[in-house]
Amino acid sequence: MINFTIKHFRYFDALARIGHFGRAAEACAISQPALSAQIKELETLLGAPLVERTARKIRLTTLGEEFHIRARKILSDVEEISELARLAGGPIKGTLRMGIIPTVAPYLLTAIIHRLSIEFPDLEIHPRETVTQSLIDDLQQSRLDFVVAALPISEPSLREFALFDEEFVLVRAQKDAAQPVPSPDRLQQMKLLLLEEGHCFRDQALSFCDISKSDPTLRMEGTSLSTLVQMVNAGLGLTLIPEMAVPLETNGTTVSVAKFAKNTPKRTIGMIWRKTNPLETQLMELGSILRQLGQARPGTRAP
């Protein structure tokens, strides 16, 4: 039996992710020779090299790749076992790392943090905002404790906890306000502005209009809902946004906002965490609070 240490795994994981001895060492808060020594020891223990050292770049060997996958799993499990410590007493405390998607964050994040800081004074929230896929990866590797995103995720290892539903509304230039709200298939022909690739909201909008993801038509894209509304305001086209975004994003613009009469497009925002997280009970409690908070906002309803 080989005497691996968790340090070995931590250091190797940093090296594998960062691909650079010096910077990986920095990330581990140790010196570069210390990291080199540990990696070397790992390779000695294994009897085979894990990384290919070329002049400018390093690359994992096949063994290294395999080792990395398993090491990450172990590190993730160790992260989780640490959570047991918090079960020790009473209300949840310490730090929770929260992921949240960009099409929700601006309208809910401050409210969430504010509310939780009142409910749990000894709890600190570390938010991270990015697209769903990246959040889910981080969640599964225990780099996040929970995520707020659009459901469903449909990962067997993850628990989904629905918070609220919200409709999508149509945002048009002022001059088009008098016209009837177009049907989804009419939207296909119009200048529909979308978020860039990777945002789940983009896919949901495309799906509503029954446009394939691989539709070769080059569409104009924006990096945020805010940008999209500004583009609409400048007369570049029209777009969909979630209802919760309306107050903030249409402020200071002359755009017209319209609801869809029937077949209303909507999404479900929910909380997601690892089923194996020992804090499941506490996360559930936290979810109830977020649900309450979400459903109290204009433009939302119970799922």
Place this chain on the structure above:
Amino acid sequence: MINFTIKHFRYFDALARIGHFGRAAEACAISQPALSAQIKELETLLGAPLVERTARKIRLTTLGEEFHIRARKILSDVEEISELARLAGGPIKGTLRMGIIPTVAPYLLTAIIHRLSIEFPDLEIHPRETVTQSLIDDLQQSRLDFVVAALPISEPSLREFALFDEEFVLVRAQKDAAQPVPSPDRLQQMKLLLLEEGHCFRDQALSFCDISKSDPTLRMEGTSLSTLVQMVNAGLGLTLIPEMAVPLETNGTTVSVAKFAKNTPKRTIGMIWRKTNPLETQLMELGSILRQLGQARPGTRAP
């Protein structure tokens, strides 16, 4: 993040299984105080006791039970990762990304894959077929593990491993079969069909006939040796092909194949990989097998 160590888990697992500090310590081949200290440290890190010390017997707390389950899982995963070490020394396994040039692939690829799958049952070959320059780029950027192409490449960072030599033969229409084999400089004047730009075999053929690459004469080109032979068969001219291609490409045609008497044109097919690749030993072994395989084919000889 808590600094657990695998030692913590090992010692705790022993204690939880054996239920006795002294004997658990013995099982871990350490002294009893050493084990006590580690368990105590664990409890400090977690902020709660893991074991209830009664006079004669110890008992896990609820937290201890949960911790034990998870610790065992982690230990088991660590055991598993150790297995990687065992496989590291033995025969090569996993995936190897192979590049191969189009003037070799049709006549050798299936044989290579078949042979390697027998020699190394746990090895999977991912082939990629394109012209030399593109393969070499991919190799140097670690998008390929090795390449089969015509030597020399003459890149200092790459290792070349000669496999076999093969001659070029002349392919003519049936009606010309009786005529003597033309000399290289006679070929210059004839309707020589060539592969398109980028194929090393094209350059080798041109070089044999002492034709400059930048010769402005527009020559007829084909996209594959197969096409060239078909064109010859249709009476459009004559061409050179490597000897190994003869059986496959002349099948079903009436073309005439002739060898050159002296100054025989030939090329060396070899294997190429990055000098820095830690799998060098395994690649060398693999090369020996390919060499054996190549030299057993008709129309080849040792380099």
Place this chain on the structure above:
DNA sequence: ATTAATCATCAGCTTAGCTTATCGATGCAA
């Protein structure tokens, strides 16, 4: 009360693992 069993504590030692300084190789720009 006495004894045996068991875990905690203490003092002292060994060495794993860290730091800083430096080397040697390699790629890049002048």
Place this chain on the structure above:
DNA sequence: TTGCATCGATAAGCTAAGCTGATGATTAAT
């Protein structure tokens, strides 16, 4: 090419984690 910058490996020395062996404290059984 030559000189410079980058990057990983190596070397020497220090610190503290973690071990041993001896001993103490507590409790159950006799």
